[in-house]
Amino acid sequence: MRRLLRHGLAAVLLSALGACGGPPLDFVIASGSENRTLEPIVQDFCRARRVTCRFDYQGSLDIGLALSHESAAFDAVWPANAIWIELFDRDKRVRDLTPIARSPVILGLRRSKAEALGWIGRPVATSDIVEAVRDKKLSYLASSATQSNSGAGAYLAMLSAALGSPDAITLADLKTPGMQDTVKTLLSGTARTAGSSAWLADLYLRSLEGGTAYDGMWNYEAVLAETNAELKRRGAEPLYAIYPSDGVAAANSPLGFVDRGKGVPARNFFDALQKHLLSAEVQTRLVALGRRPAVGEARSAVPDPSWNYDASRLVALIRMPEPAVVRAALDLYQEALRRPSLTVYCLDFSGSMGGPGEDELKKAMRFVLSHDEASRVLVQNGPADRIAVIPFDSRVRGVTRGSGSTADAPTLIRAVESNDATGGTNIYACAKAGLQEIRDTPDTGRYLPAIVLMTDGRSENYQQDFLDAWRNAGADIPVFGVTFGDADKTQLDTLADATRARVFDGRTSLREAFRAVRGYN
Amino acid sequence: MALNRRNLGIGLLASGIAGTTGVALVGPRRIEGLITGTNPDQVALWGFIGGEKLDFVKNPKVRDLLSRRYGLTLDARRAGSVEMVSDAALTRQGPQWLWPASSVMAQLARRNALPVRRDDVVFNSPLVIYSWSPVAEALENAGYVERRENAFYIVKMAELMEAIVKRLSWKDLGVPDLYGRVIVTTTDPLKSNSGFSFAALLANLFSGDVASPESVVRDGDRIATIFDRMGYKEASSGTHWNSYLTEGMGGKPLIAAYESQLVEFILANPERWNALKSARIRPVMLYPAPTVTSSHPIISLAAAADPLVAALTDPDLQELAWSEHGFRGKLGSVGRGGPSVEGLSQTVSSLVPMPDAATMLALMQRLGAPS
16 A cells, blocks of 8 residues: 555656656757858757757748648748738648737948939938939849748838839739839849848848949838848948838748647747747847837837838838739739849759659749749749749750740750750859850849759769859859759858858758759849 | 645535435535535536637636536537538537527528527627727828727728729828838638627628618629629638738738737736837737627527526626626626726617618628639
């Protein structure tokens, strides 16, 4: 009897311990890149609660798209705006989506540029920006409207301003011819684009190292604050904040719960995390990091007149259109209004690609070149785009050119599919041919150019040869890498670094890598 | 260990005494209830509830009172007011009760042949307009807003709607900091009750009386245009309220929502409210004249749920509804306790009845039609 009681007590004690510690909880947050600066605040909280947290950084669109898959591999979403959840979360899997911090999407210009334009200390309307771009006095970096929330925000504000109509944009508005011309002009000022606001800010900083700074960038006020802190550290001139007087869009960074059957502990942890992030203490820290608080004015933020920053200043917001209108506006951007892209695909058909690799590459290219498949994830080409397909092994096998129209797609797809994997690997020969292709394209300055270099191996080394040719070309032509199989990433990294591009990992999915790279030109 | 055994013994003794005196009268289960302090005949009832009342039924004091005094436990699942009475995917699940946010829904439930046994309004919350102090001041100067009894504001809805229909800009109304035209935003009227109520209010205003199917045919375009001009409309009153606070005056200068939302926010977030109300730009509540009230009827669909109607009108529950969640009682009056909210009106005057179900159906059909 006594022993039985003792065992019983032990069991009670054990279960009490279990209830306290519980099985270790893993918690994955799918988050926009603009939250990178806030991750330490979240990780501190996770550590205190003995929860293993992992941030899975994705574009806001990707987070939305992942929700339409069967198995979303995360427990919470933290996109830049709720509209992406609204567009894609058809099964209403996200619960209790609540804004954590705000940041308007504005134009940051090198102070000297803003001075030259006469924009210091006075209101600037979108029409002023249109005029400066038309007169070739201004260009900027801007994220892709279809792949990044800051890009979408800047673009929707452009649409709204071009319509001169402060009411919400309607489907009928999108057909207004005058509006399309104005927005095309604004977007023709895009010097480079990107799929992520954080990467765009890095690109600006890297351009300083090369000595040729861009005029500025469209980005979140918060990202401009971070970039300006870095610029100050380097003794470089700041990016002066322009808040277009006819309204801007803003991120509101909502955090929402995704129930994937982890039960009460995950739910409770989420509630506690959300509460923590909205507490007065954390909100004050967010303000110190350049965010505006979720609720109320940013009273504790120190204004910095050197870059026109005052977080307590009222910012007029555009009215968000209905989701169906947003979707149509994004298609319009992708197919007609953005600065057209000129993309050279260098595709590795060397012997090592034989078998499944060759099949996967062909599938990925079919996806990226066919309107119906690509438009599902908003990376479709438009008729104004120019595309060149260059299959290669140790030499260039040939160049096939086409436009981004649906009529040209079959020819381009055939140029990929007619290849068999055989021979050695020379990525530099193809990249050099791509460079020549871009330079030879008539009216080449109209386009946003890029070389997309996909390889699975180690190349014969003609790097210097290519880099010399690139420098001689004297143009801002990024060489994006896509890795596959056991590709030598260092070779692609060197090219990407030298040309201010980046390398995408295609080892888990080539299709995904090709999709991601579309956000960058 | 010894202590535990002694405690166990006392427990047994106590139940033994109770057993000998009470067993004949009330039966063993009742005795167990007397000892443990719970009501013996616990009945669990499940049904659909509008999201705005979820915190009320989750409140431990509410749960405790319902259980002790009435033997009721509520399993409440969130659903939109409109869909809970009309979406077959929900109604065929066989809920025992429904608790939507408008008495029109009780009529709609009957029209949709749901087995309505009883329905009774339990709470009220008037539809109000929330704005920000600089906007409210400008509207007061321009004659759209008036201060009453030196305590709260009313907004003249006919005049405000005329300004909106004429597409006046914020600058016309004396708010130079805002760009664009004057508009009131609200939730999607086809999904959420605050948008639905605002549509009813507009229909009444344009008809000059309580709207009818005929007046909706006549005024439908004007009403639909106003909703179109709002752009993206959130699906729930709670999300819309969050946007109002988050976007502030720059993004949401005027919204239509429930009075209870501000009161509940203040009660749940005293710290954030203190920061908000002392800011240069403060939230301001305006009572529309005329307005409609959102009356929340409990609808019993099963015999077991009939006692809910009496339980939810228990004076103590009604007091909790006000003092902790900002819902006015069944007669529209405020409770004794609760928050001291600046700008709160003790009584709500210029109430216009909601149009009947046939009118609201016609209006929703018009608003749902692609424009």
